[in-house]
Amino acid sequence: MKTLTGVIDHLPISGSNKTDGTSWTVKERLLLGLTVDQYLQQMRRNPLNWLLFAIFAVGLPLLLQRYIFGLGSVTHASNDYPWGLFLGFGLFGMVPLSASGFLLGTTVTLFGRKDFHPIERLALLNGLLGYFFAVVYLAVDLGMPWRLAYPMFVSLGPAAVLFLVAWHVATYLSVQIAELLPALFEWLARPAWKIYIKRITLGLTIAGIILSTLHQGALGALFNYAPNKLHPLWLSIEFQWIHFLCSAVFGGLSMVIVSSTLISTFIPWRCGRDFSENLDKLTLGMAKGASYAMITYLVIKLVALAHDNEWELLLTGWGMYYLLEIGIGVVLPMFLFAKGVRDEAVRPVRIAAFIAVVGIVWNRLNTAIVCFNYQMYQEVPHWKELWLTVTLYALYFVVYRFIVYRLPIVFEWQKSPVRQ
Amino acid sequence: MPEKTTRRTALKTGLAATIATLFLRPKAGESHQLKKYPKSMGVLVDLGRCVGCRSCEAACNAEQNLPPPERPFTDLDVFAENEHGQQRRTDENRYTVVNRYELAGQEHPLFRKVQCNHCQEPACLSSCFVNAYTKTPEGAVIYDPDVCVGCRTCMIACPFYIPAFRYSSAFSPRIQKCVFCYDTRLKFGKPPACVEACPQEALLFGQREELIKIGRRRIEENSGKYVDHIYGEYEAGGTSWLYLSPVPFDQVGFNTELPHEPILDSVKNFLGIVPMVLTIWPALFAGFHLLATRKEQPRTTSEQGEEESR
Ligand code: SF4
Ligand code: SF4
Numbered sequence: 001m002k003t004l005t006g007v008i009d010h011l012p013i014s015g016s017n018k019t020d021g022t023s024w025t026v027k028e029r030l031l032l033g034l035t036v037d038q039y040l041q042q043m044r045r046n047p048l049n050w051l052l053f054a055i056f057a058v059g060l061p062l063l064l065q066r067y068i069f070g071l072g073s074v075t076h077a078s079n080d081y082p083w084g085l086f087l088g089f090g091l092f093g094m095v096p097l098s099a100s101g102f103l104l105g106t107t108v109t110l111f112g113r114k115d116f117h118p119i120e121r122l123a124l125l126n127g128l129l130g131y132f133f134a135v136v137y138l139a140v141d142l143g144m145p146w147r148l149a150y151p152m153f154v155s156l157g158p159a160a161v162l163f164l165v166a167w168h169v170a171t172y173l174s175v176q177i178a179e180l181l182p183a184l185f186e187w188l189a190r191p192a193w194k195i196y197i198k199r200i201t202l203g204l205t206i207a208g209i210i211l212s213t214l215h216q217g218a219l220g221a222l223f224n225y226a227p228n229k230l231h232p233l234w235l236s237i238e239f240q241w242i243h244f245l246c247s248a249v250f251g252g253l254s255m256v257i258v259s260s261t262l263i264s265t266f267i268p269w270r271c272g273r274d275f276s277e278n279l280d281k282l283t284l285g286m287a288k289g290a291s292y293a294m295i296t297y298l299v300i301k302l303v304a305l306a307h308d309n310e311w312e313l314l315l316t317g318w319g320m321y322y323l324l325e326i327g328i329g330v331v332l333p334m335f336l337f338a339k340g341v342r343d344e345a346v347r348p349v350r351i352a353a354f355i356a357v358v359g360i361v362w363n364r365l366n367t368a369i370v371c372f373n374y375q376m377y378q379e380v381p382h383w384k385e386l387w388l389t390v391t392l393y394a395l396y397f398v399v400y401r402f403i404v405y406r407l408p409i410v411f412e413w414q415k416s417p418v419r420q
Numbered sequence: 421m422p423e424k425t426t427r428r429t430a431l432k433t434g435l436a437a438t439i440a441t442l443f444l445r446p447k448a449g450e451s452h453q454l455k456k457y458p459k460s461m462g463v464l465v466d467l468g469r470c471v472g473c474r475s476c477e478a479a480c481n482a483e484q485n486l487p488p489p490e491r492p493f494t495d496l497d498v499f500a501e502n503e504h505g506q507q508r509r510t511d512e513n514r515y516t517v518v519n520r521y522e523l524a525g526q527e528h529p530l531f532r533k534v535q536c537n538h539c540q541e542p543a544c545l546s547s548c549f550v551n552a553y554t555k556t557p558e559g560a561v562i563y564d565p566d567v568c569v570g571c572r573t574c575m576i577a578c579p580f581y582i583p584a585f586r587y588s589s590a591f592s593p594r595i596q597k598c599v600f601c602y603d604t605r606l607k608f609g610k611p612p613a614c615v616e617a618c619p620q621e622a623l624l625f626g627q628r629e630e631l632i633k634i635g636r637r638r639i640e641e642n643s644g645k646y647v648d649h650i651y652g653e654y655e656a657g658g659t660s661w662l663y664l665s666p667v668p669f670d671q672v673g674f675n676t677e678l679p680h681e682p683i684l685d686s687v688k689n690f691l692g693i694v695p696m697v698l699t700i701w702p703a704l705f706a707g708f709h710l711l712a713t714r715k716e717q718p719r720t721t722s723e724q725g726e727e728e729s730r
Pocket of ligand 1: 535536537538539542543544545561577578579580581582583597
């Protein structure tokens, strides 16, 4: 695609109309303005697509197997570890990384920081897709996915923490869709529709903050149900929800940095001027926010240790592992963020963001699987479970890329046919 | 102009959300009182009397129409089975298992029967977001497969590792666990199948309050024969199934570190903040918004216009 945009001068599609004033058809928009042949050709040329293909070739049959022969056919069917990778990674890992939508929405809409506008849509998209795929993971993991809506409409258990998660994730998903509709309307050449969304933006943003605070926290509080199963270093009854909420703040910001880095490096042809020119500045801005959140997080972690008086546990093997997780997953990226902000260098910030993203996922996996049942035995997921998890992630990647290629996420939709 | 609309919307949103919360409040803030079940039935298990004949396992299998076991119930080699260093546990095909403990200093091994303890304040029940579990006045904790979504939070929450999931089925998975023979027996005042099958009278069925008294008496009358503790009297808020043991409970596989408070207590503080966030956040953030955007007002009027027309 990069090469094609170089040779064919009407590419990429960045507005409703072609250079001659006629408008792009939906088919042309979907194919990025290429002919079918050209489209397939550029698909084949990208080695990444072959990797994705290989993942799907094994993964999709596994998915089928799961729905025909049950969860037990692709996992270890453990009764001691009821939650495996689908939830440990897909729900507990994806959701904090998707806090980006509410964070930047708040920054731009609520605090009036218009300077963050160029990256707002990317953050919203990152949030929306993250949540959507968390639900996809859930649909694979739930025993009866066809009853996904039961907690909403059929049988309500409002005193359960998961009830909050279900309701909030569902409402928040709709909030995020609403927040992103303007991008879709532009692409569909229906800018007039945007006005309805515009009117309620602030309301949506505030709803987003409430829902995010509660469900990010609730995901943590879910582990309060297992006070005697989860290792005490990873569970603090009083502070668990704050830990999860606070780490979601830097998790979400880091994920946008990672995603914007990938986009600006690998699909520069898609980036609008506003996005490209401001990206470095915005990256540093987000890094600053993330490092503050990290300090806060570390402080609350310390408070939790002191509150539960768990200092001795730090000297055990689990304690070392805990320090390793905090050291690599939080402290290291925090210093890199701080360094980057001080030197105004984006490189360390981008590296830090990548580490922080891994760190968050690591923390969630530790909480859900590694340090769960710490007095029992270690569950190692079945290879099929791992493969399926990767497959769903690949699907997430494909959808993400599909949308970024087309909708005005990192560029401005032009109404006039003239470019530049 | 647009600025004004936004500000008004801000207030409106804040208000609407606050009002909504007032209605929603009981929903999220609701928490259980530790209920007392005066009529609750229970079973007193005397580990000193159990000989490990597995009759109870067989009776349960028949009563609950569970699939036939891989090895017959008369096969006592199953006691040596061990997966991941763990002894046998309940799973989708068995609601109860008996495990053997060879202990130094005991002339014969001890046996422990495992099944749902029918907690007074069941963790499975309080963690389920579709209310699939019910604690009946008779003391049984029963389960409704027709509303279960299969999230398996109840398995995370149960401090005794009891509920098992029917992973083997794609179309009719469900939680599998002992229900105190509620539908077939308990409802009619009859003891569960396992109790009836026990040839040693190691299992005693009766009112929970009574059983505690009987247990106390047994401990006193046979001084030295039992550990001075009835397991289940207080653990995790108390359970309907109670245990007497000649050796310290941790030696026969019981978790002695369980708190006396029900599991529900550990999520209460989180559930408590929910109404707070719902009420305070909207006003708080609407306020922030007004503060943050007021400063720029005079300067950004033109920008605002642009923004709007984009
Ligand atoms: S033992 Fe476990 S499954 Fe049985 S009532 Fe208690 S929490 Fe529920
Ligand atoms: S698996 Fe079923 S019974 Fe257990 S918590 Fe989930 S919905 Fe409730």
